[in-house]
Amino acid sequence: MYFGHKHFVEDKRIKKLREQLKSKISSEDVQKIMKSYERLGDIIIVSIPKEYEILKEFIGNCFFESFECQTVLEKGFVSGEFRVPYYAKLAGDGFVTIHKENGIYYKIDLSKVMFSSGNIAERIRMAHVSSPDEVIIDMFSGIGYFTLPLAKYGKAIVWALEKNPNSYNLLLENINLNLLGGRVVPINTDCLDFNPDFKADRIIMGYFSHEEKFLLKALDMIKDGGVIHYHNTITEKLEPHFKKDIEKVIAKKGKKLESIYYKKIKKYSPGIWHVVFDFKVI
Numbered sequence: 001m002y003f004g005h006k007h008f009v010e011d012k013r014i015k016k017l018r019e020q021l022k023s024k025i026s027s028e029d030v031q032k033i034m035k036s037y038e039r040l041g042d043i044i045i046v047s048i049p050k051e052y053e054i055l056k057e058f059i060g061n062c063f064f065e066s067f068e069c070q071t072v073l074e075k076g077f078v079s080g081e082f083r084v085p086y087y088a089k090l091a092g093d094g095f096v097t098i099h100k101e102n103g104i105y106y107k108i109d110l111s112k113v114m115f116s117s118g119n120i121a122e123r124i125r126m127a128h129v130s131s132p133d134e135v136i137i138d139m140f141s142g143i144g145y146f147t148l149p150l151a152k153y154g155k156a157i158v159w160a161l162e163k164n165p166n167s168y169n170l171l172l173e174n175i176n177l178n179l180l181g182g183r184v185v186p187i188n189t190d191c192l193d194f195n196p197d198f199k200a201d202r203i204i205m206g207y208f209s210h211e212e213k214f215l216l217k218a219l220d221m222i223k224d225g226g227v228i229h230y231h232n233t234i235t236e237k238l239e240p241h242f243k244k245d246i247e248k249v250i251a252k253k254g255k256k257l258e259s260i261y262y263k264k265i266k267k268y269s270p271g272i273w274h275v276v277f278d279f280k281v282i
Helices: 002-022 027-036 050-067 117-125 147-152 165-177 212-221 236-251
Strands: 038-040 043-046 071-079 084-092 096-101 104-109 135-138 157-161 184-187 200-205 222-235 257-269 272-281
Touching (some): 002 050, 027 050, 043 050, 050 071, 104 147, 104 165, 117 257, 147 157, 212 222, 212 236, 222 236
Parallel strands (some): 135 157
Antiparallel strands (some): 071 084, 222 272, 257 272
């Protein structure tokens, strides 16, 4: 009953929003704007076409009033090693919210860390890849994007490594929010400086880098027969060489790989895809 009521309220808000936007924007462009927005907790993020830059404040207020949210932000860009996001504030106040997804709570501070809605399918998939009490290393855990579903639903023991102090502090809060203190071991460190006295059953590599050093480090920490979940970006024209390039790196450690899973997750930029490749190290 509540589920239906929630969607009824949401439909009313969307209808109200559409009517407000149409007072100054063409129906076709209203559709584009409404398709582009995302909601993270109590924060709305919207992409505004260049031709409507002059109406930013109007568009922000329309979303703010219709959804009765905390803040409306305009989608910006990310920069630096820690991929710090930049969003322009259009209405409301505050960058911190708690976003619930797949039964997991993520506390986010969008002035300091990014959170991609486009990766939701992959976060959900991580809830089902491991076996209970597997020992996993998440080399770039961030605020717990993959760590939390692995620990909560997979019942794994996850060593969550995170170099960025801002992300690490949010990771600590998210471990507590989800009551996972007994299953996640958080460490504020560069993964290259982590030297465990064990070999992991599974390693998550969620950071985009074409430097071999990260994959070579993962190979030092994985057990024979262990699985690596390798994320990266790849240009469409180089995609046929992607797996062969990884095999060459693995060969440097005298190892081979057995392919398990490969998927294009989303378009990263024109001609470039975010992909994930799961493989067993043998």
